Amino acid sequence: MNIKVNETPIRTSRNFGINNIKLTDIKIPKNSKIFKSIEITNVKESSNDVISKKLTYGNGEILEKNVSENANHKVKIETKNSKDLIKIIYDFDDENTELINEIEIIGNKDANVIIEYKSNTDKKCFHNGIIRTIVNEGCKLNVAIVNMLNSESNNFEAMENELFKDSKLKYTIIDLGGKTSVTNYYSNILGENSNNDLKTIYLGKENEIKDLNYIAEVRGEKANIDIDVQGALGENCKKNFKGTIDFKKGCKKAKGDENEFCLLLSDTARSIALPMLLCTEDDVEGNHSTASGKVDSKSLFYIMSRGLSYKEAVKLIVKSNFNKIIERIKDEEIKEEILKEIDRRLN
Amino acid sequence: MKTKVDDINRNIYDIKNADNYDFKIQKGLSRKIVEEISKQKNDPDWMREIRLKALEMYQKLELPTWGPDLSELKMDDIATYVKPKTELNSSWDDVPEDIKNTFDKLGIPEAEKKSLAGVGAQYDSEVVYHSIKQDLLKQGVIYTDMETAVREYPEIVKEHFMKCVPINDHKFVALHAAVWSGGSFVYVPKGVKVDIPLQSYFRLNSPESGQFEHTLIIVDEGASLHFIEGCSAPKYNKVNLHAGCVELYVKDGAYLRYSTIENWSKNMMNLNTKKAIVGKDAQIDWVTGSFGSKVSMLYPMSILNGDNAxxxxxxxxxAGKGQNLDTGFKVIHNGKNTSSLVNSKSISKDGGSCTYRALVRIAENAKNSKCSVSCESLMLDDISRSDTIPVNDIRTDEVTFSHEAKIGKISDKEIFYLMSRGLSEEDAKAMIVRGFAYPISKELPVEYAVEMNNLINLELEGSIG
Structure with a gap:
């Protein structure tokens, strides 16, 4: 079926082709069997009693309804022990190719959470998920989402966060997999002194589509949002990045920074960016920047003069751009997997 | 504590003349009205056909689904053609007293004497005065009103009219093409450098009416020109409409600088369209100051078709009280080695809303192109609004593209510093705002830079502190 995904808070001219993009021939499964290939680590108490309230933005009505009616895995986690690294690994295989999931994370204590989607099958996989995160007063939460699905798959993820007073949410998104990968990230930064730090890497190739729609509404006084997106696009890949920082009235002394850099590895790749700053409060500081370009020829020359091939040199440059973000992943094994996947995708 | 003035006296800009006209078409928009305008203007058949085709397009096209609210605009309440009680004159002495007085107060004849190579002055729907220096005429430069151009240079007009901006571009372009009247036509022949600027000034006096002037400028190969456009209107209680259209052709190796100071009254819907097609090794520079109007939707566009353009x-x-100014810039890089540099600033205060909306598109063939965009917004209070909505569409890898924007208020540190040097808080803020605007005002012709600073002072008066 044809679906429209990822609408921005402010409409743009239809001719720009960036808002509410149309995806064709997306098969949205219903009545999928329970997804069984899951590994959950360090979760002492979890339940499947997740809040199913309507998303503020999300990936569109059809996909949201698909989750609320057909989820084949739900998990609710309340963090209780700051030393634990919580991992949820969805390992797609020949028997488990469809995942429609809902995750709720309640941050009561400082914690690290990693959610990974990977394919151990060549079959086309489908993932449509919602992750809701609440970061309670004074709590620090690190959440990492790692998408390493195979190149035939469709990946849809909607993330929605609420941040209360003095809380800190460090969010890392590693978006490598999927023929089509659509992510919607919405943060409601409510509390005074609350801080949301979001860093993303994406890597697209062939005819893949990446659509990223990040929205941060800043409401708390002295609140902070920092968005940093680093990407690389090869072959005929098309990427849309839509980033919105919306300073709401009353968020005095709030700060917001948004940065996107897209490395173009092919002359047929297409990078569209819409970095928006919306502001109804004067006592704030907001900055955004975007940049695109090919691999720096001086860096290439330097690396190749040390005996590396062109391909190896490009890999090194891409990885060096991504490295500071990959370093945020707290699990060495997953970090290794990410680096290997980048190597594989750049071959 | 803030002291606020409800509505600013915009002195000379707000002077109203009696609504004396020779002919005012009935309000609304219909085939009959368009045919009547065409008849009044004695259009050739081809122009009449364009008008009627555009009317059909207007009826088909939807209002934009994005941008400011246009619901207050009721075409049934707008008279699209108002002919003032005079013909086109080449001497200010022949222009009727009340109209001449208006332009005198706006300083147009004075500027003509001092610093301009030619002047066009439009009052409501018709150009009432046009002149050009003899030496430019001798070099083959044509500077006249659009109606004369349609009659005397039909081949050039036919080749270029509504070609750079096609009639189906958007609803208000279609409206413009159906009811256009007045405007300027400039042709600068190959290799001719026009060192002193030409200026057209557009004044809308009649209430509940629209101005739809068409500006067509062709700067031929290797030629250069600085064109200045000014516009203003007194304030009425009901909505007026400005839907002008500017088509610029900058041929290979040519240079055009297009400066605008827009100071429409705060009941004006300013839905203007400006585009330039730029040839090989050619350059167009836009300098724009937008102060007036209730609602503006204005995004000049450069289409860099030639290599090295x-x-x-x-x-x-x-934007001040009651204003929603949605402005920006669009650039399409089609040629190789093309470059664009964008520097935009906005100030919002007293509940005003500023939006910077832009497009940068670097097409597949535009190898080695460069684009740099900088956009700054200053908010003077917490009841105003400022948004930045840029779309960057990069379709090739051989590019250098960067965009940066920032938003914020006047820094307390800067105010403190200036106050420690003896300035009052109001003066310190006004100085910072003028400093913020300086990189733009220095690009304007001197008279306009002075006018812009006066406007800033006028806008700031009594509203900050």
Whole structure:
């Protein structure tokens, strides 16, 4: 079926082709069997009693309804022990190719959470998920989402966060997999002194589509949002990045920074960016920047003069751009997997 | 504590003349009205056909689904053609007293004497005065009103009219093409450098009416020109409409600088369209100051078709109470080695809303192109609004593209510093705002820079502190 995904808070001219993009021939499964290939680590108490309230933005009505009616895995986690690294690994295989999931994370204590989607099958996989995160007063939460699905798959993820007073949410998104990968990230930064730090890497190739729609509404006084997106696009890949920082009235002394850099590895790749700053409060500081370009020829020359091939040199440059973000992943094994996947995708 | 003035006396800009006209078409828009305008203007058949085709397009096209609210605009309440009680004159002495007085107060004849090579002055729907220096005439430069151009240079007009901006571009372009009247036509022949600027000034006096002037400028190969456009209107209680259209052709190796100071009254819907097609090794620079109007939707566009073509955009927008100014810049890089440089600033205060909305598209063939965009917004209070909505569409890897924007208020540190040097808080803030606007005002012709600073002072008066 044809679906429209990822609408921005402010409409743009239809001719720009960036808002509410149309995806064709997306098969949205219903009545999928329970997804069984899951590994959950360090979760002492979890339940499947997740809040199913309507998303503020999300990936569109059809996909949201698909989750609320057909989820084949739900998990609710309340963090209780700051030393634990919580991992949820969805390992797609020949028997488990469809995942429609809902995750709720309640941050009561400082914690690290990693959610990974990977394919151990060549079959086309489908993932449509919602992750809701609440970061309670004074709590620090690190959440990492790692998408390493195979190149035939469709990946849809909607993330929605609420941040209360003095809380800190460090969010890392590693978006490598999927023929089509659509992510919607919405943060409601409510509390005074609350801080949301979001860093993303994406890597697209062939005819893949990446659509990223990040929205941060800043409401708390002295609140902070920092968005940093680093990407690389090869072959005929098309990427849309839509980033919105919306300073709401009353968020005095709030700060917001948004940065996107897209490395173009092919002359047929297409990078569209819409970095928006919306502001109804004067006592704030907001900055955004975007940049695109090919691999720096001086860096290439330097690396190749040390005996590396062109391909190896490009890999090194891409990885060096991504490295500071990959370093945020707290699990060495997953970090290794990410680096290997980048190597594989750049071959 | 803030002291607020409800509505600013915009002195000379607000002077109203009696609504004396020779002919005012009935309000609304219909085939009959368009045919009547065409008849009044004695259009050739081809122009009449364009008008009627555009009317059909207007009826088909939807209002934009994005941008400011246009619901207050009721075409049934707008008279699209108002002919003032005079013909086109080449001497100010022949212009009727009340109209001449208006332009006198706006300083147009004075500027003509001092610093302009030619002047066009439009009052409501018709150009009432046009002149050009003899030496430019001898070099083959044509500067006249559009109606004369349609009659005397039909081949050039036919080749270029509504070609750079097609009639189906958007609803208000279609409206413009159906009811256009007045405007300027400039042709600068190959290799001719026009060192002193030409200026057209557009004044809308009649209430509940629209101005739809068409500006067509062709700067031929290797030629250069600086064209200045000014516009203003007194304030009425009901909505007026400005839907002009500017088509610029900058041929290979040519240079055009297009400066605008827009100071429409605050009941004006300013839905203007400006586009330039730029040839090989050619350059267009836009300098724009947007102060007036209730609602503006204005996004000048450079289409860099030729290799090595360049464009620069320098613009400032100042929105006060009741204003929603949605402005920006669009650039399409089609040629190789093309470059664009965008520097936009906006100030919003007293509940005003500024939006910077832009497009940068670097097409597949535009190898080695460069684009740099900088956009700054200043908010003077917490009841105003400022948004930045840029779309960057990069379709090739051989590019250098960067965009940066920042938003914020006047820094307390800067105010403190200036006050420690003896300035009052109001003066310190006004100085900072003028400093913020300086990179733009220095690009304007001196008279306009002075006018812009006066406007800033006028806008700031009594509203900050």
């Amino acid at each position: 360049k464009t620069e955009y320098t613009g400032i927008t100042f």
